[in-house]
Amino acid sequence: MRKLIAIALLGLLSTPLMAAECSTTVEASDAMQFNTKTITVPKTCKAFKVVLKHTGKLPVTAMGHNWVLSHSSDEAGVISDGMKAGATNSYEKPGDTRIIAHTKLIGGGETDTATINVTKLKAGEQYAFFCTFPGHAALMKGSLSLGQ
Template identity: 60%
Template sequence: MIRQLSAIALLGIAGAFAAPAMAAECKATVESTDAMQFTTKSMTIPASCKEYTVTLKHTGKLAKNVMGHNFVVTKTSDVNAVNADGMKAGADANYVKAGDARVIAASKLIGGGESTTVTIPVSKLKAGEDYTFFCSFPGHVALMKGSLTLGK
């Protein structure tokens, strides 16, 4: 019995040394609801990623003209101005002003049961800077936002 346990322990140790190093996870899924909530309140993007892909899923049932959601990333200091300009841009522009240099990434607007992806270019993020992801549908930013940081 002791010999069997020793053999199992040695195999476990050998397996640990033989396992390849895990690559950084460069993607995430964030769900949004009819109750104006993101299921994720913060994200850390590994600095080793060149791009970071976020899949936004709307788990609710309401249409996008009533309870639409998107996923917008900016510096935290730019959130209110980007949101205000997005509301002026309107639904046809996904509530994001076209060509807005303050916007690091933005998804299209989706309704209940839909999903979309958005790619964040990690080269646009700087260590130590505060970033926020939020929904720019009118009135949603008050509840639908989270912090985003660049990790190591």
């Protein structure tokens, strides 16, 4: 696993067009927390990857986490519609166009990656990331913006 990550990083570094780091890792825990509150996406990236890593041990049904990105103004709607959509839809309204990027819902020990199309982000705009598992967004949320 470590080796694979190292190879992936080397691949990124050796690509001359991707001078900025176009990925980040967010850890989610059994204590219902993300380990980061702010993400700045370099505007030189075409795509930006967010790797969500569930560092806990609890199953997806008890402590499932996802990483969902929307405009800050859409956060409440995405979360409440996600709750209505239920566990069978991973707490995301199917085809929700307010969702800019997302991972799947994962349990302890699992990892999934969300890819943001950076050309869709606007400078000066406020974006929010959060977990749509019912009740989690109270603690599991942060802000994302387009940087330099």
